[in-house]
Amino acid sequence: MDSSNKQDKLSKVKKNLIIIIIFLIFILIVFIIKLFTLQVIQGKKYFVLSTNNIISKEQIRPLRGRILDKNGNSLVINVFNHNLYLLPYLKKEQLQLVEESLKALNISWNRKKYKKNQENLIKRSLSQEQFLKFEVNKENFPYLFIKEIPSRYYPFKKEFYYPMGYVSLVSQRELAQEAIKKYYDREDYIGKYGLEKLFEKDLRGIKGLKVLFMDAKGKKVDYSETDMGNIALFKQLKQQERSAVNGKDIQLTIDKDLQLYNYDLLKDFSASLVIMNINSGEIISYISTPAIDPNIFLMGISHQIWDKISQDEKHPLMDKCVQNYNPASTFKLFTAYCGEKLNVVKNILPCRGVIKLEGVEKHCWKKTGHGKETLDEAIKNSCNVFFYQLGDHVGIDNYYNIAKTIYLDKKTNVEVAGEKKPMVPYRKIKRDLGIGDGTWYPSETLDISIGQGLIELSPVKMAQFIAFLASKGSVVKPHLIKNIGDKKIETYKIEVEEDTNIFNKILSGMHDVVNFWGGTGWRAKSRKVIISGKTGTMQVKKITKYYVKYSPDEKELSYKERDNGWFVSYVPYDEPQYAMVLFIEHCGSGGYYPAIFTKKIWEYMMEKDYIEKK
Amino acid sequence: MKKNSIFLPLLTVTILSVIGLIFIFSAFYYKSTSFFANTFVIKELFFILLGILLFVFIANIDYRIFKNLSFILYISGIIILVLSMVIFRTYRGRWIKLGIISFQTSEFMKFGFLLYFAHFISRHFERSVTLNILEYSMVFFKTLMITFIPMILVLKQPDLGTSFVFAAIWIIFLFFFRATGFIVSLYVILFGIVIGVVFFISSEITEIRGLFGFLLNMNFIKYITLFFAILLFSMLLNIVIAFLFGQRINILFTILLIMLFFVGLFLAKGVISHLKQYQKNRIITFVNPSYDIRGSGWNVIQSKIAIGSGRVKGKGLFKGTQNKFNFLPERHTDFIFSLISEEWGFYGAFLVIFLEFLLLFYLLFVAFKANDAFGLFFALGSFTLFFMHIVANIGMNLGVMPVTGIPLPFISYGGSFYLISIFILGINVNIFKQSHEVRRLDLFIK
Structure with missing residues (x-):
């Protein structure tokens, strides 16, 4: 009697298990639907995202074509700017360290400017002294690295400003244009005036593309050295690589x-x-x-200098x-x-x-x-x-x-x-x-x-x-x-x-x-x-x-x-x-x-x- | 029949363990390419072999003897938790090291808590309906004490996920302790609210609304469609349950329950939409303090990319790029499901979900067949424990639940939790074994 009473009570309670079963089935369905959506319906999208994760396409900048005089003397010099960059995804303490170390290079930089998701440009075109200081004591400057960006120098200054013109960094306003955005980025130089502008397409050359494999922390991975599994996929991705083609030299008739x-x-x-x-x-x-010294335009020009030039009564800006x-x-x-x-x-x-x-x-x-x-x-x-x-x-x-x-x-x-x-x-x-x-x-x-x-x-x-x-x-x-x-x-x-x-x-x-x-x-x-x-x-x-x-x-x-x-x-x-x-x-x-x-x-x-x- | 009662859980556990072992190896594949040179693999293999032996052993011990052990286990669990925080201050008190053996203190607590709580509540179970309000309050207060002492200790570690497990078991036990129509309705509404809040948090973190975004932003036509969908679902459910358990349920009752669930869901939405942004942020950071380490939801996004990029067939074992290039965080423990989904695709992920849910259904079945109150509540508690682990872990991997560091049973790396899981499942097998004959008769008598 007592036993059957107990059993009666138990089975009464057990009826409530059905509620739990309902919710269990409900959650199972939610999971299967979600899994199906992710893997089958949106699978292609996520696959692209996963390959984008591991490859970092680094562009190889070609050398800009030279401008030569009648007898083959170069009127421009291709130089390299040493730009200083900072790695992404750094923590507060690491940034503090960077801020301190930058003082040794006489660069004032505030960590509030730091943007997490990208490489941060700290300084464009380091001076010779700063560059050497950095290269010699690399371990004193953690998380910082240098990229060489080809740039121009005009050794004859004013003499060839007409008709040669000048190059300058691509401006934000130019980058807003679709045609320019296709080829240039913020570190690129573009002909702004004269022959440099007129023959931009011949001079700039063709950019190369290097496909690098990078892990989540931004460390480069060489798949050929370590056994990383899917070699076929890597080889397929590597096929996107192209080498850069330098710009064409332009020979002038000018002596x-x-x-x-x-x-x-x-x-x-x-x-x-x-x-x-x-x-x-x-x-x-x-x-x-x-004429004007074209070198002053390379890094962009201040308003005062620009005003001074444009208000000159001899009109240096006019050809x-x-x-x-x-x-x-x-x-x-x-x-x-x-x-x-x-x-x-x-x-x-x-x-x-x-x-x-x-x-x-x-x-x-x-x-x-x-x-x-x-x-x-x-x-x-x-x-x-x-x-x-x-x-x-x-x-x-x-x-x-x-x-x-x-x-x-x-x-x-x-x-x-x-x-x-x-x-x-x-x-x-x-x-x-x-x-x-x-x-x-x-x-x-x-x-x-x-x-x-x-x-x-x-x-x-x-x-x-x-x-x-x-x-x-x-x-x-x-x-x-x-x-x-x-x-x-x-x-x-x-x-x-x-x-x-x-x-x-x-x-x-x-x-x-x-x-x-x-x-x-x-x-x-x-x-x-x-x-x-x-x-x-x-x-x-x-x-x-x-x-x-x-x-x-x-x-x-x-x-x-x-x-x-x-x-x-x-x-x-x-x-x-x-x-x-x-x-x-x-x-x-x-x-x-x-x-x-x-x-x-x-x-x-x-x-x-x-x-x-x- | 009696002999085969261990077959299904043993097979399931073995398959899950082997899958787990393979993917723990895959997670460390780049460090050492030899299977047996990997310390993680060796350790896990040891635990699996030990676990399976223990499983067979425990399944043959009468589960009633744990009743008498339960209080000692509970108390020693609490003592270990306190000691680990006061004396052994290793890894925020989560781990205790004894020579070469180290174990997670909260895992041991789970086991002791489950045993003792099931024992305690089953002692008062027979009188539950006849209790007056004062007596009921006394029982309620005692359960509160039993639950909240370990829960607060675990929260201090801090391990929010595990403390949720304690709370969930407490809620389920109280529900079954005195389940009248009113309490059932209240519970269903509360469950809706909890789900609503959980999905709100996860959608805030991942910035992707998904299924629940759809539910929370509906128009009139969608409500009508949903109503008929629920009607159809209830009828199907009725047939399935009648077939499986031989019990008929009221369709209207089912519809009512589901409607109540949605009432709770919309209540949660109503409350949340009135919160200020900083209050929302407070909830999010409370549930998941580390969610903004690398921009909002980076872990979850990478986990979703890993799952999605596996597509139907997967990228192949050891060939997952999210895995090899370190985009999956904690991929041998918390995010191992994403790893399996990436390398084995929909087939592998579906297999894992199927096996894990098979265990859950098995535990419900054990509860359904349990001979006495202790067996019922222990099986229920075990179900709740595994349910919390499986749903929180897979939900987190799929990006529909907030990130809490909860492992996936029998797959994630970790000896303490593996052995505890084996113990719990073993006891359930024994409950099932002993119930057999009585249940059969019982059914026919009714």
Whole structure:
């Protein structure tokens, strides 16, 4: 009785076991579902995660291509920055240790800056002293390590800033762009200006990839040495490895020594200089002053220095070789070419110092006038009255049509960013530019004929034009690049004028400008080399009657009010080899500084055998 | 029949032990590639061989003699715990070293506690319904003392996981001590709340909502769907239980229980959503003080990657990358399940879950067939102990439960827990053996 009572009570209680069974089954189902989800449904995702866990892809940075001068001298040096890094996943005490040890390197670093999940960059580009200190006492600097990052150094500093440009670290803003993010990271350098930017894709090379195996603590594991099991998987992952391909070297047409000489000559001016081979279009010297030391950009530049540079009145940030300026009297050469081409020179009346054309009274710079002149004499004298008449005969439509036949209205496409399109006037230009009422008055053609008004050319374009005259009818492409890697650069040379006789008078005029008594470019006359050229003076301040009367000394004017001077030239006279365009801002007359410097440069080139002697 | 009663648990334990041994070797494979040169493997092999002998031995001892030993074992367990904290201050008092033998003090306590508590509660069991409120309160107070003295000592070590085991056994024993309809409902709601809190914590740590995120953020249509799903589940359950145990249960009762469980779950959600973030963090750090060592849930994430990357067939023995490259923490003890899942895939993991749950069902079956109150409560307590270990460990590995350092029975490395598990299971086998004839008759009488 007692026993069965006990059993009765037990079996009553046992009914409650069912509740426990229900929950046990419930939990079993939850576990199986969860296991199934993880391994079967999401298995692929987790497998990728697990392989990502063990491999660390380290990129191998290629060396950036060098930039060489005409003769193969390197204009850049590839150097290595020693960047100091800190391991991830460190504890507080370890960080304190690191903070202490960094004091020995004179680096102040706060452990609050530490980011757990990544390698921390402590200092970019250690100094030589810091690097040596670190290398010698490595055990004193726990958890720290150094990575070598290729960087650039520009040994010639300002001299080659134009046209070479510079590289700098990729900025955060650039990294936000998808195309840049694909190739670059925060430690990479990227061309920011000049040829470094323009040929970035050739220079940067191709990054390599190294697949490393790392355990959870970031320790490298060499699977081939230890028996780590799944060799097949490792081999498969290793196949992603690629070796780096260094960037292509770029050879310029620029001559290093000449460039250095020229820069030194012009460094105090705001000048641009282009010396170009007439036959091939190779630019052997390309200068825009003042320039900037490209090395200051490598690590990024402070706001103060940037402001100072950008507010400089000589505009060092502007590549003046490709900016547009009024060609002034040098454009008389083009007017002369148009006159010869249309055969209207014979209709020109003698210069009496003043002439009334199209209802406007125009003056010559010489009040008493030049009298009766031939075309070459007019060029020698730079006679305004002569060219006013010639321009009047040519007319605006012919100006435009002839300019088009010699591609004067097109860019030269020299390998420089920011080249301005030449401004060549045509009948509807004022309407297109929205100037005045838009109608072209014939009197405005007169201004064009002496290179004023709506005519603007860049020094490079001018060099192409001078080469066209000197070579008697060929338009060549001015270029700075000889070859990229092994690939030759494509250029063009187009014969646009078949009648070479047209040029005889113009060229002899240019010869006389320098070499004949009374020529405007007499200061460029040299005994060593026969220079042919043409001056140009571009008034910055409008000439009033006062100035014409008293013609005050240039030096009394403030810098900004002084005239801009051109001097275009080529040598030698009989078989032209090089054309030179020198444009100096606010230097006064083109017959003064530009002529003197032109002479110096040609003589230097003669001495150093740049010009072949016959 | 009687002879074969040891067969099923012995087979299960042997298979689990061998799997455990293989993967303990795998966990240290890179250190020594020779099987017998590995000290962990040698030690574990010794314990397994010893354990299986002990298992057969204990299974043949009448379990009633442990009744008389229970108080001595309980008291000595407490003395050892106190001594280990006061005198042997080794490894925060978790371990005691006696010559070459060292053992975990809390494991011994588990055994003593289980025996004595089962003995104590079974003594009062017959009178449980007739007790008046004062007498009941006295019993309640005594159980509280029995549980909380070792629990607080273990908490001091600190070993939160093990102390939860004591608490769980206490709750289950009280439930079965006096299970009226009201108490059952209350328990089910409380269980829902506990599960809700546990899953909240784990989802906060792993930042992945998973199954319970789905349950906690439902709309009306999903509620209706869930209701019918529960209805269907209850009917199936009814059939299964009727088939297994020969007992019919009320479907409506089952539905009610499950609904009550969800009431508890949503109550927990309601409470949690009103907590401030710092209060939530306090709960999380209380349950798992070391969860933020390497960013939130790093261990759990790596464990999940290991399991998931094993996919269906696994990466192959000794070929798990999470294992070899040290991404799995504590992979010979707490995270051994992840290791098995990585190298043997879904098949291996399923086998382990199946065998472990087979043991749990076996223990419930023992409880169901137990001859007397002591046998019933000891089997129930054993079930609860293993249940806590298995669910907490596998749940932690799968990332559905917070990380507590609780080993997986018969698989994780560790001699103390292995031998204690063997003892407990052995006694259960004996309970089952002795119940046999009586139970049969009993069923037919009813």
